[in-house]
Amino acid sequence: MSLTRPMISRDSQFFWDGTALGELRLQSCNACDSLRFPPGPACPDCGALDRGHVVASGRGTVFSYVVHRHPPVPGKELPIVLVLVELDEGLRMLGELVDVDADDIEAGAVEIGMPVQVDFNRVDDDLTLPIWRRA
Ligand code: ZN
Secondary structure, X not given: OOOOOOOOOOOOHHHHHHHHOOOOEEEEEOOOOXXXXXXXXXXXXXXXXXXXXXXXXXXXXXXXXXXXXXXXXXXXXXOEEEEEEEEOOOOEEEEEEOOOOHHHHOOOOOOOOOEEEXXXXXXXXXXXXXXXXXX
């Protein structure tokens, strides 16, 4: 299947290595311990380049969401639900909410503040995407 592939760069390689292992990794600053997402070369808080990562709990809540009906997404049957998840660690991450029938959304199946749990969708040997399920 042809799926829109994320950019995997030197800065984000650790993130994708993590998803392949079933870990949701967050970049951390070795100088001031702050966490950041998306990954980048320098700490936005203190500017340090010395970076590491922590494994997130994988739990969060729905901060906002959108039902994507159009335009078409390669390899996807629409509609899909995209959620901006506020992680327990305080960072926000966009992803697909699965196991929700789009028709149920009108009936309130997705709510702001709803707890969600990360899961992993192994696309192929090189790509495993984090996805979200209702907790
Ligand atoms: Zn820092």
